[in-house]
Amino acid sequence: MILVVGATAFFGRQTVETLAARGVPVRALTRNPSTAGLPAGVEVVRADLTDPSSLDPALEGVEALLLVLPYGLDPAPLLQRAAGRRIVVLSSGAIPGSDVIASYHAGLERAVAAATDRWTALRILFPAINSLSYAHQLADGPVVRVPYPAASSTAVHELDVAEAAAAILTPDAGHDGRVYTLTGPAALTQADQVAAIGAALGHPVSTEAADPAAVLAQLSAFMDAGFAAALLSLLERAERAPAEVTPAVAELTGHPARPYAEWVRDHRSAFAGPAPAGYTTVAPWIVTPDTAGLLGFVTAVFDGVELGRVPLEDGTIGHAEIRVGDTVLLAFDRRPDWPATPSLLRVFVPDADAAIARAVAAGARVVTASATHAFGQRGGRVRDPWGNIWWVSTVVEDVAPEVGMRRLSEPVYAQAMHDAQQTLDRELSGRTDVVVSRPVTG
């Protein structure tokens, strides 16, 4: 039986899952089994390192342990009871430095080595999971602010750590007394990592340098201040030289370390939100009397790239998808007894006037003539042969919102806005005598 201590932490959880998937008997130690969320079939035991009496039942029948301990937790009560067994300890690549992170982990390694000859240390530094901290920034826009953007690391994937741990925890693995520094396959700066996340998301994400003093203050609010200061100083030093790549993952697992780009793919949803790869959070879904015609129109006018269509037995299209820029448009043929439900769509293109000309050539009718608007966008509206209205726009100028609001009272922009409102009103109401619609009330 293998006991994983820290089974709900990163690296601990993945090791439990890896062992369980291989059919290796594994027991997960946690203070809260009811919230641990570990895979079915894993034996979960409630124990607390600060309550030594809880540890004896957890260690019953255990031949090997993985320790994933939070910074500062005293391992002595556990090590006294686990003495002589195989122990793999997750440690830090900050060793052999002299900061508090290095000192704590060096002390932990010494304590484990004092408890058993059958010990192995796995050191990691700036693992890939640290990049999850970028996710909340990306929710606000495509910019990530980090201290020391040029700091280099060889971010290791947690699955490689778990597989390395699993390999050592296997009986007679021959890793006693060894220290392995686990790294990814290449050194990347923090800015490189951010760019890799942008590549996976399909749009550029830039990096800005954050003030280290401000970051230290933020981090110190929820972690030990000495630990936070040591973390920043490790990053500062990592700006000066590319991080070291080691062969340890390949030696232990038998396969090359997973690239950072693979880690990003595995965690894409953390950065991109709930939409699957290639889809936007809100996706237009058009019901049309002629999906095939619509796909041809979108291809000709907006450089759409058809992704697929599902023909039904009666010859209609039950589902189709076409990519336009970063958006997938979905469409299908309406049933004969459904009302027409044309859509109103806004589409951004490199040259609105050229796209409107193509739309007209493809059978569309101009609803709103092209004009330049107060907020720096130029374009107009067309109605395609199936009734969908496309507001085709190009950004011609970056205009601050307050400038745009001010411009609205200038005659040329006021006229453009008036025309845009009136022409849409005329088109949708079918009346030619419209002024400008007010919202319907009551």
Ligand SMILES: NC(=O)c1ccc[n+]([C@@H]2O[C@H](COP(=O)([O-])OP(=O)(O)OC[C@H]3O[C@@H](n4cnc5c(N)ncnc54)[C@H](OP(=O)(O)O)[C@@H]3O)[C@@H](O)[C@H]2O)c1
């Ligand atoms: N992230 C990094 O940059 C980095 C770098 C190098 C090394 N590491 C190593 O990664 C390891 C864990 O880091 P982490 O930030 O993922 O840890 P963490 O989130 O703080 O998780 C700590 C784990 O310890 C368990 N735990 C806490 N107090 C306990 C107690 N009194 N008795 C029993 N179990 C207890 C928790 O389990 P329950 O809450 O379920 O009881 C949890 O599974 C550390 O060894 C650290 O050295 C991390």
